[in-house]
Amino acid sequence: MLKARVIPxxxxxxxRVVKGVNFVDLRDAGDPVQCAIAYDAAGADExxxxxxxxxxxxxxxxxxxxxxxxxxxxxxxxxxxxxxxxEDIRKLxxxxxxxxxxxxxxxxxxxxxxxxxxxxxxxxxxxxxxxxKVGEARWEIFTHGGRRATGIDAIxxxxxxxxxxxxxxxxxxxxxxxxxxxxxxxxxxxxxxAVSVPVIASGGVGNLDDLVDGVxxxxxxxxxxxxxxxxxxxxxxxxxxxxxxxxxPMRMD
Amino acid sequence: xxxxxxxxxxxxxxxxxxAFERAAREAGLERDVAVTSRPEIVAAADHxxxxxxxxxxxxxxxxxxxxxxxEALEESVRGRGRPFLGICVGMQLMAARGLEYxxxxxxxxxxxxxxxxxxxxxxxxxxxxxxNNLLQRRPHPVLxxxxxxxxxxxxxxxxxxxxxPAVADDVVATADYGGPISAIIGRDNMVGVQFHPEKxxxxxxxxxxxxxxxxx
Numbered sequence: 001m002l003k004a005r006v007i008p009x010x011x012x013x014x015x016r017v018v019k020g021v022n023f024v025d026l027r028d029a030g031d032p033v034q035c036a037i038a039y040d041a042a043g044a045d046e047x048x049x050x051x052x053x054x055x056x057x058x059x060x061x062x063x064x065x066x067x068x069x070x071x072x073x074x075x076x077x078x079x080x081x082x083x084x085x086x087e088d089i090r091k092l093x094x095x096x097x098x099x100x101x102x103x104x105x106x107x108x109x110x111x112x113x114x115x116x117x118x119x120x121x122x123x124x125x126x127x128x129x130x131x132x133k134v135g136e137a138r139w140e141i142f143t144h145g146g147r148r149a150t151g152i153d154a155i156x157x158x159x160x161x162x163x164x165x166x167x168x169x170x171x172x173x174x175x176x177x178x179x180x181x182x183x184x185x186x187x188x189x190x191x192x193x194a195v196s197v198p199v200i201a202s203g204g205v206g207n208l209d210d211l212v213d214g215v216x217x218x219x220x221x222x223x224x225x226x227x228x229x230x231x232x233x234x235x236x237x238x239x240x241x242x243x244x245x246x247x248x249p250m251r252m253d
Numbered sequence: 254x255x256x257x258x259x260x261x262x263x264x265x266x267x268x269x270x271x272a273f274e275r276a277a278r279e280a281g282l283e284r285d286v287a288v289t290s291r292p293e294i295v296a297a298a299d300h301x302x303x304x305x306x307x308x309x310x311x312x313x314x315x316x317x318x319x320x321x322x323x324e325a326l327e328e329s330v331r332g333r334g335r336p337f338l339g340i341c342v343g344m345q346l347m348a349a350r351g352l353e354y355x356x357x358x359x360x361x362x363x364x365x366x367x368x369x370x371x372x373x374x375x376x377x378x379x380x381x382x383x384x385n386n387l388l389q390r391r392p393h394p395v396l397x398x399x400x401x402x403x404x405x406x407x408x409x410x411x412x413x414x415x416x417x418p419a420v421a422d423d424v425v426a427t428a429d430y431g432g433p434i435s436a437i438i439g440r441d442n443m444v445g446v447q448f449h450p451e452k453x454x455x456x457x458x459x460x461x462x463x464x465x466x467x468x469x
Contacts, residue, residue: 001403002410002430003384040454045384070268074275076409076452094265098411098452121307123380123411167380167411198378221378251384251407253455 003251004215005045005222006239007078007200008229010035013052015061033068039229040073042236045251047073048101048170048224051081059088063095070096080128080170086112086119093120101170103128104143106161107150117165126200127166129154131187132174139187146174154187155194162195169199170224176204180227183210188218200224208234208242215248254283256465257298260290261315261322263342264306272451273302276461284465292325300465301326301335305342309351309367309414312342313359323360331362334442336467338395341412344438344445348416363438363445364419370412372431380413385428385436385448387456393425393439395463399456401426406456408436408448415447442469 011018016030028034036047047069051062059082066079079092080101089100100120106113106127117125130146131139131154139154158169171191173184183201192199201220205211205228214223228234244250256273260266266288277284287294295301303326305312316322330337339347348359351367359367370381384407389396400406410428416435418424423440427433428448438445444464450457 001386002381002428003407005383067267070265071271074268074272074452074454074457076411076449094267096265096267121311122413123306123382167413168382196379198380198382221383253406 001249003045003249004243006211006236006243007046007048007222007224008039008044008236009048009050009202009224009226010230011050011052011226012062012065014058015065018052032065033072036069036073036077039236040075043240043252044075044236045222046076046078048078048080051079053082063091066092066095066097078126080126086116089116089120093124099124099126099168101126101128103130107141107143107152107157110160110164113161113166114164117167122165122167125166126168126170127161128170128172129158129191130172130174133184133187137186137190139190142174146177155190158191158195162197166197168197169195171199171201173203179204180206182206183214183218183220183223185213185218188214188220192219198222208239211239212243212246212248215243216246254285254300255298256284256286256300256302257295258286258288258302258304259295259322259326260288261312261319263304263312263315266304269302269304269340269451272457273461273465276458277465279458280462280465282462282465290319290322292319292321295322296325296329298329299335300338301329302338302340303343303346304340305346307342309342309345309353309359310355310357312346313351313357316346326360330443334469336464336469337443338464339443339445340451341447341449344447345414345416347438347443347445348418351414353414362443363416363423363440365417365423367414367416370415370430370434374431377431380411381430381434382411384408385410385430387426387428387436388433389426390424391422393437393444394467394469395437395439395444395460396426397463399459399463407453408446408450408456409452410434410448412447416445
């Protein structure tokens with residue numbers, strides 16, 4: 001039986017983990033590779049690196065991080081942030097990423113999603129959607145960290161990028177991101193019900209019941225969280241045990 | 254002992270390379286693992302691995318694009334019976350035909366076609382993406398010591414198409430996803446896995462090490 005996935009996400013800037021990770025005795029908690037190895041050992045089902053490096057020149061640092069992670073962790077790795085051209089995708093995949101998340105570039109140019117899926121296969125193209133609630137059962141795509149409205153309906157956009165070849169949707173609620181009040185379950189379930197590909201719920205996890213709700217009520221196929229794992233509130237294993245105890249199919253290898 | 258991982262421009266082989274090296278090291282095996290696009294190295298290898306990601310037709314074109322590679326594979330795998338492992342689309346290429354977007358000839362080593370996953374549950378998501386169990390249909394050396402079944406270890410899958418073998422006995426293991434998915438196929442010295450052993454942690458490294466020890 002296919003299992004629900006738990007995906008820790010690390011924000012990486014100039015090759016270093018932003019804010020650091022303090023859940024285990026790492027020699028260097030700012031090194032993404034060491035954090036990745038620790039999450040691998042803790043039973044994470046996949047890993048996600050989100051690159052927030054501002055300058056384009058420092059992209060090579062990220063590629064080095066991806067390469068060293070792929071050498072040390074035999075688990076799937078998704079990398080997002082600043083992916084604007086098929087050349088960016090090619091470099092990340094060659095460095096060892098299994099999937100690449102496209103965000104703003106997909107909003108600006110839908111044809112890019114199609115080109116990427118045709119060139120590299122849908123299985124490695126994730127479209128990251130940042131959505132904000134704008135009305136009753138209505139969500140809109142926002143860019144620039146939730147500051148810029150686009151007027152694009154999130155559910156219609158999700159359908160569109162899947163039709164263009166996206167193999168997975170990483171769905172973040174900008175209202176919930178950092179709020180620790182749980183996923184936007186109405187948004188998650190609306191998108192999960194609208195598309196034929198897997199959906200990763202993101203934004204708002206405050207406790208382990210939120211993860212259960214994301215799958216059970218939001219119908220997400222995977223749940224992504226950052227701070228609850230990084231700051232040692234819960235381990236990935238505790239999260240998975242909790243979800244398994246709630247009756248969800250989890251991988252406990 | 255030499256292991257050749259065939260490089261024909263389909264995706265990144267770095268992690269596969271590292272996974273094979275680590276599996277060999279952990280099993281205490283002396284193995285020289287090479288990622289190569291040279292047919293003569295493939296022809297001289299003791300174990301041959303054919304990876305593959307993306308679309309069937311693209312992979313077939315990529316393989317044909319390396320002069321002499323298909324001939325080297327035919328001679329080594331079919332002619333001399335060298336142990337062979339196909340991974341993901343590399344496994345699908347073992348089939349007679351691929352029916353993804355267009356009809357493409359496979360290597361024709363396993364009778365059957367590669368077609369879209371047919372689910373009896375419309376709510377099921379495609380691609381089949383994530384960790385699933387292996388349901389063993391018959392014993393095979395690559396599964397030695399690996400706990401299978403719904404309470405066993407997991408393998409990492411990501412695919413929308415699957416191999417439908419014409420001969421039931423070619424199926425070594427399935428995964429359950431709205432019906433049986435061909436997870437491992439095997440015939441003589443050839444084995445193919447739909448999942449990614451190089452991404453499947455414990456199960457993956459154990460399967461790779463079993464393959465490296467295999468003397469069919």
